[in-house]
Amino acid sequence: xxxxxxxxxxxxxxxxxxxxxxxxxxxxxxxxxxxxxxxxxxxxxxxxxxxxxxxxxxxxxxxxxxxxxxxxxxxxxxxxxxxxxxxxxxxxxxxxxxxxxxxxxxxxxxxxxx
Amino acid sequence: xxxxxxxxxxxxxxxxxxxxxxxxxxxxxxxxxxxxxxxxxxxxxxxxxxxxxxxxxxxxxxxxxxxxxxxxxxxxxxxxxxxxxxxxxxxxxxxxxxxxxxxxxxxxxxxxxx
Numbered sequence: 213x214x215x216x217x218x219x220x221x222x223x224x225x226x227x228x229x230x231x232x233x234x235x236x237x238x239x240x241x242x243x244x245x246x247x248x249x250x251x252x253x254x255x256x257x258x259x260x261x262x263x264x265x266x267x268x269x270x271x272x273x274x275x276x277x278x279x280x281x282x283x284x285x286x287x288x289x290x291x292x293x294x295x296x297x298x299x300x301x302x303x304x305x306x307x308x309x310x311x312x313x314x315x316x317x318x319x320x321x322x323x324x325x326x
Numbered sequence: 327x328x329x330x331x332x333x334x335x336x337x338x339x340x341x342x343x344x345x346x347x348x349x350x351x352x353x354x355x356x357x358x359x360x361x362x363x364x365x366x367x368x369x370x371x372x373x374x375x376x377x378x379x380x381x382x383x384x385x386x387x388x389x390x391x392x393x394x395x396x397x398x399x400x401x402x403x404x405x406x407x408x409x410x411x412x413x414x415x416x417x418x419x420x421x422x423x424x425x426x427x428x429x430x431x432x433x434x435x436x437x438x439x440x
Contacts, residue, residue, distance in 0.1 A: 218368075246429070255330070255416050255431035256369065301368050307425055313359070313382055314429070316368030 214239040216304050218317025226325055231289040233320045235302035238283070242304040245278060245285045246314070250299045259300075260287070263307075292324045328353060330419050330432035338438045339407050347402040347435045351419030355430070357381075358400040360392060361416040363434070369416055375400050376422055404437075412439045 215238040225231050237245075243264035248256035262269045262276045262285065269276050273292075278285040289296055299321050303314040331350040339345050351358050357376045361369035371384035375394035394400045398419075404411055414434040421428060 216368075248431075253433065255418075255433045257431070258429065303368075312357075312420065312425065312429070313371045313374065313384065314361075314369075315371070318368050319366070 214242055214304055214306075214315040216302060216315050216317040218302050218320060220320060221318065222321045222323070224323045224325060225292050227292060227294060229292055231287075231292055231296070231322055231324075233287045233300055233302065233322075234284065235286070235304075235317050236282075236284050237304040237315075239304070239306070240280075240283065241306050242315075244305045244307050245276070246303050246305075247274075247276060247287050248301045248303065248316075250301065250319075256301060289322075292322075294324050294326050297322055297324045330417055330430050332415075332417050332432040332435050334435060335433070336436045336438075338440060341407055341409060341439055343407050344403065344405045345407060345437060347404075347415050347417075347437070349400045349402070349417030349419075349432060351398050351400070351417075352430045355419035355421050355428075356398050357420045357422045358394060358398065359418045359420070359429075360400070360402050361418065362386070363414040363416055365413070372402070407439045409439050412437060 218235045246261035249259045250256045273290045275288040299319045302317040333348045359374040360372040363369040373383040378394045389405045391403045416434045417432045
């Protein structure tokens with residue numbers, strides 16, 4: 213089955229700096245890669261996603277890049293703010309008509325220091 | 327528009343007991359997936375229900391079972407609880423025709439087995 217590895221497990225950045233989280237996946241058939249933010253006491257919230265037919269996607273301060281050949285994808289957060297502090301998860305899935313199981317990475321705890 | 331609702335929010339059970347967790351999907355969604363999130367780890371897929379049937383299952387023993395009702399709400403049952411079943415149990419809903427896009431998580435049920 214699919215396996216998703218995520219690095220680093222913790223990341224501390226100064227407010228205003230950039231943060232980068234990297235993930236690798238094992239199943240070349242995976243074609244959808246969402247990123248989730250989880251705050252304390254809450255469920256994961258989708259912040260951005262990318263499909264395998266796209267190499268990069270941006271949404272304000274957040275961007276995701278995908279390298280299908282290397283089976284890598286990364287989350288980039290620019291101009292970090294204290295409210296960006298949370299645990300971030302990458303995930304991978306095969307889009308198909310029946311079933312849409314997500315395989316998650318182990319998570320990255322991001323701390324933005326003011 | 328209510329999102330995914332899970333109950334109870336917290337639960338303490340004794341080893342060997344049975345537990346039932348409940349999930350109401352987001353309005354308009356017809357598919358419910360359950361995930362187990364151990365402390366400090368990413369969510370792990372348990373199973374998914376659509377049209378009142380289990381459509382896909384992860385690597386969990388038969389002690390984990392579920393049900394989906396005609397109104398799309400769902401229950402997760404765990405029998406013969408073990409200490410290792412202590413975790414945050416997340417419910418996610420989606421619309422089958424959207425092929426998994428719009429996956430929305432609830433805030434989870436924190437289960438502690440003592």
